[in-house]
Amino acid sequence: MSERQEVVERNLWAAPALFVFVAWVLFKMDDSPSMGRTAWIVYAASWIPVVGMLGRTAVQRRNPGIGAVFGVGILLIMGAVFWANHG
Numbered sequence: 528m529s530e531r532q533e534v535v536e537r538n539l540w541a542a543p544a545l546f547v548f549v550a551w552v553l554f555k556m557d558d559s560p561s562m563g564r565t566a567w568i569v570y571a572a573s574w575i576p577v578v579g580m581l582g583r584t585a586v587q588r589r590n591p592g593i594g595a596v597f598g599v600g601i602l603l604i605m606g607a608v609f610w611a612n613h614g
Contacts, residue, residue, distance in 0.1 A: 539576045540594030546573030547605045554613055563613055570609060573602060 546569055553566035577598040584591040 536580065537594060539580050540598045542576040543573040543598045543602050546570065547601055550609065551605070554609065566609070566613070570606065577602060 550566045550570040550573070553562055553569060556562055577595070580598070581591060581595060584595070
């Protein structure tokens with residue numbers, strides 16, 4: 528694997544952190560139903576890079592490593608927090 532591919536993979540594993548931050552800001556901005564719906568859409572979109580990377584590593588029969596733990600962990604933890612506060 529080239530160094531460029533490794534950088535792309537690291538960024539894709541870390542992408543959910545940015546999506547979760549944006550969703551958190553949207554939840555905090557306004558209590559309107561449309562803002563909450565938009566925040567949930569952003570949160571749902573944060574699963575796309577993680578699921579894609581998990582699929583890629585499964586096809587290549589590689590260990591996803593600590594990036595998967597970080598990506599899935601932040602999504603599960605923040606999803607539970609969002610659900611508890613805005614569900």
